[in-house]
Amino acid sequence: MATIRKEGRQSSVRARFRRGAMGLAAAVVLVAARAPALAGVGESTQSASGNVTNQALLEKLDAMERRVKLLEGELKRKNSSADGKLQAQSASDSKPVTDKSANKAKKAQDQTKAAPNDAHQDDAHQTPSAAATAADVGQPATPAKPAAATKPGEKAIFGLVDSPVAGLSIGAYGEIQFGEMQNPAAGGQWQLGSDPARRFVLLPTYDITDNIIFNAEIEFEHAGTGFDNDDKLHGTAEIEQLWVDFKIADQFNWRAPGIDLVPIGYINQHHEPTEFYSVFRPELYNGLIPSTWKAPSTSAYGTVADGVRYQVMLSAAQEDFGDAYDCRTDANTVPLGSGTTPCTAGGAAYFPGIDGLNALTFSNPPLGDFRQLSNSLAVSGRLDFMEPASLPGLAWSLSGYYTPNTTPRGAHGDLGNLLGQSSLAMFDAEFRYRVPQSGLELRGEGVYVTFGNPANLRANNDTDPTDNVGKHMYGASGEVAYHLPLGTILHSEWEAVPFYRYTYEDLQTGGFAGTDVNAPTGAGQLQFHNVGVAVFPSPNLVLKATYQRVINRAPGGAQSDSALGGLGFFF
Amino acid sequence: MTEWIRWTAPAAVVISVSAPAYAVQYLSVEEAQALAFPSAHFSEIQAGHVWKASTGGIFVIDHVIGKHLYIDFAVALEGGHVRRVDILAYRESYGGEIRSPSWLAQFVGKTGASPLKVGDDIRNISGATLSSLHVTDGVKKILAQYGNLR
Numbered sequence: 001m002a003t004i005r006k007e008g009r010q011s012s013v014r015a016r017f018r019r020g021a022m023g024l025a026a027a028v029v030l031v032a033a034r035a036p037a038l039a040g041v042g043e044s045t046q047s048a049s050g051n052v053t054n055q056a057l058l059e060k061l062d063a064m065e066r067r068v069k070l071l072e073g074e075l076k077r078k079n080s081s082a083d084g085k086l087q088a089q090s091a092s093d094s095k096p097v098t099d100k101s102a103n104k105a106k107k108a109q110d111q112t113k114a115a116p117n118d119a120h121q122d123d124a125h126q127t128p129s130a131a132a133t134a135a136d137v138g139q140p141a142t143p144a145k146p147a148a149a150t151k152p153g154e155k156a157i158f159g160l161v162d163s164p165v166a167g168l169s170i171g172a173y174g175e176i177q178f179g180e181m182q183n184p185a186a187g188g189q190w191q192l193g194s195d196p197a198r199r200f201v202l203l204p205t206y207d208i209t210d211n212i213i214f215n216a217e218i219e220f221e222h223a224g225t226g227f228d229n230d231d232k233l234h235g236t237a238e239i240e241q242l243w244v245d246f247k248i249a250d251q252f253n254w255r256a257p258g259i260d261l262v263p264i265g266y267i268n269q270h271h272e273p274t275e276f277y278s279v280f281r282p283e284l285y286n287g288l289i290p291s292t293w294k295a296p297s298t299s300a301y302g303t304v305a306d307g308v309r310y311q312v313m314l315s316a317a318q319e320d321f322g323d324a325y326d327c328r329t330d331a332n333t334v335p336l337g338s339g340t341t342p343c344t345a346g347g348a349a350y351f352p353g354i355d356g357l358n359a360l361t362f363s364n365p366p367l368g369d370f371r372q373l374s375n376s377l378a379v380s381g382r383l384d385f386m387e388p389a390s391l392p393g394l395a396w397s398l399s400g401y402y403t404p405n406t407t408p409r410g411a412h413g414d415l416g417n418l419l420g421q422s423s424l425a426m427f428d429a430e431f432r433y434r435v436p437q438s439g440l441e442l443r444g445e446g447v448y449v450t451f452g453n454p455a456n457l458r459a460n461n462d463t464d465p466t467d468n469v470g471k472h473m474y475g476a477s478g479e480v481a482y483h484l485p486l487g488t489i490l491h492s493e494w495e496a497v498p499f500y501r502y503t504y505e506d507l508q509t510g511g512f513a514g515t516d517v518n519a520p521t522g523a524g525q526l527q528f529h530n531v532g533v534a535v536f537p538s539p540n541l542v543l544k545a546t547y548q549r550v551i552n553r554a555p556g557g558a559q560s561d562s563a564l565g566g567l568g569f570f571f
Numbered sequence: 572m573t574e575w576i577r578w579t580a581p582a583a584v585v586i587s588v589s590a591p592a593y594a595v596q597y598l599s600v601e602e603a604q605a606l607a608f609p610s611a612h613f614s615e616i617q618a619g620h621v622w623k624a625s626t627g628g629i630f631v632i633d634h635v636i637g638k639h640l641y642i643d644f645a646v647a648l649e650g651g652h653v654r655r656v657d658i659l660a661y662r663e664s665y666g667g668e669i670r671s672p673s674w675l676a677q678f679v680g681k682t683g684a685s686p687l688k689v690g691d692d693i694r695n696i697s698g699a700t701l702s703s704l705h706v707t708d709g710v711k712k713i714l715a716q717y718g719n720l721r
Contacts, residue, residue: 215664
């Protein structure tokens with residue numbers, strides 16, 4: 001009983017609704033029927049020409065209605081295109097372009113992700129395929145890329161072919177060296193030799209997103225490693241760099257912890273063979289700055305002001321231990337004990353990381369397996385100055401490095417005395433000046449290192465009187481080069497750069513303290529004269545010839561002159 | 572130890588909030604168009620690549636590789652010469668010095684007859700050699716292709 005009544009009530013509601021709708025529809029029809037009559041009411045009293053006018057007005061109204069419907073439809077389609085649907089545009093319609101369509105088309109062409117940062121863009125997440133379709137349908141013929149032969153600057157894989165994966169680029173650089181060198185261990189005999197794969201480095205870079213970038217450098221030195229006697233290999237396979245950059249703002253970007261280059265000087269961070277003109281890297285970077293100076297580290301970098309960039313790095317500190325890797329104990333200390341038997345022969349004596357003949361060459365912290373020998377960290381920073389308005393063509397930088405302690409756990413002298421803490425601070429200032437409208441180039445650099453407590457350095461306690469270290473080390477160099485265009489050879493524009501560089505280093509200053517007898521030979525005061533020419537068949541390739549004269553204060557001299565040729569590439 | 576956090580954290584927050592949100596995209600296409608031809612309207616000649624300005628002039632967007640990653644840049648042409656060059660996006664960690672206004676100003680006035688060669692009429696920026704070379708090549712190519720469009 002109740003259900004019937006409910007249905008009845010519902011049906012009555014429905015009936016009422018139906019009646020109302022019908023009434024409304026009737027009203028609409030009446031009005032619509034009347035409308036032309038109403039419109040024509042002013043002319044209805046006129047003659048037949050008035051009926052013709054009515055007809056014209058009717059047609060005009062119809063046309064207006066059709067136009068409104070068309071515009072409504074277009075508006076609807078435009079709004080729904082944000083969801084990735086097709087946008088049907090009339091080909092004859094050349095509308096002013098909005099940022100949206102420009103970036104959509106660009107996405108389709110470039111296969112890179114457009115930055116979604118523009119406030120005007122409201123379809124930043126549109127898929128590339130939809131973008132491609134929209135661009136193809138609406139616009140006249142679009143070229144994918146400007147047609148050009150393979151030119152440097154367009155191909156992401158070794159500069160030769162397009163990348164198979166959007167955002168991935170693989171580069172490489174390497175050096176080949178050969179020539180004649182004096183061997184000081186052979187009484188200065190001139191010996192012919194080569195290092196024909198001195199280094200070969202692969203540089204994979206990948207845009208994870210436009211603001212998150214992965215970068216690595218995989219390096220093979222001296223033609224790699226091998227263990228069979230017929231391989232004759234004694235080189236290195238290593239990861240020179242490995243980091244991910246988070247690009248946050250112009251003033252602040254974060255490089256997550258990884259392996260990165262310590263930001264001291266110019267050549268350490270720009271060490272590809274096309275960046276310097278001599279066969280060997282500039283001398284200041286062969287010990288005072290232990291290039292390639294890389295460390296476990298994290299950094300922040302960015303732009304401070306117009307033309308001023310900064311980088312600040314926190315890294316594992318240099319360690320005063322330079323002997324064989326396996327001499328490290330499992331407790332991550334230096335080999336313990338006393339005496340002069342080398343650790344490689346089971347004893348406690350170990351080669352220092354910092355010494356007056358090799359400077360900081362052997363002091364880099366290890367990169368593998370949690371085997372660092374101290375908890376010490378280092379902080380370093382640099383400021384890069386670029387192109388001041390007063391002197392265009394000038395670039396220069398200031399950098400510094402500090403760690404409170406380089407002494408590893410268990411450090412001791414040969415007499416068994418325990419070595420305490422010793423800090424290390426380094427300062428570098430350098431400039432590169434390319435005189436505008438001329439081929440002249442000038443470079444200059446100075447490096448200064450200071451040790452907190454030389455008495456606690458292993459080199460001053462290792463029984464060797466000739467490798468002692470004083471309170472400081474320093475070096476300075478000046479270089480002049482001239483860029484000579486050679487014209488077009490083999491379909492490429494060549495350039496020759498003759499150069500001369502002078503470097504002075506003092507690695508054994510006063511301020512010695514320690515248990516050793518202090519009798520440096522003078523080998524720690526060095527002068528280098530480099531003269532040569534670097535020929536660039538293209539900016540990615542360089543052929544080098546360098547003569548180097550080395551002078552020191554040791555009796556008998558340095559006996560390390562060399563006449564070398566080299567080839568370097570970077571793409 | 573916590574002292575330095577107390578002092579630097581507010582600064583870090585302020586910087587990260589107030590700083591512009593781009594470290595890669597410096598100018599949008601629209602902004603670059605407005606800088607090149609103020610108060611002009613643009614009609615696309617090639618989608619996403621070339622526009623004609625209502626005040627007379629051509630606006631071109633292109634990209635080149637710096638060291639490894641793309642540099643997006645814009646070239647404004649007028650009467651067959653370069654009116655303005657802007658860097659829209661720079662992705663590399665090194666070499667951003669090419670964004671310096673004084674370096675980009677070198678391109679103003681260049682024509683198809685200019686050498687447009689780094690080390691000749693365009694200064695090199697050491698530390699940004701590849702970026703300098705590739706952007707210069709890019710501008711030269713654009714001048715050659717579109718310099719005659721009116």
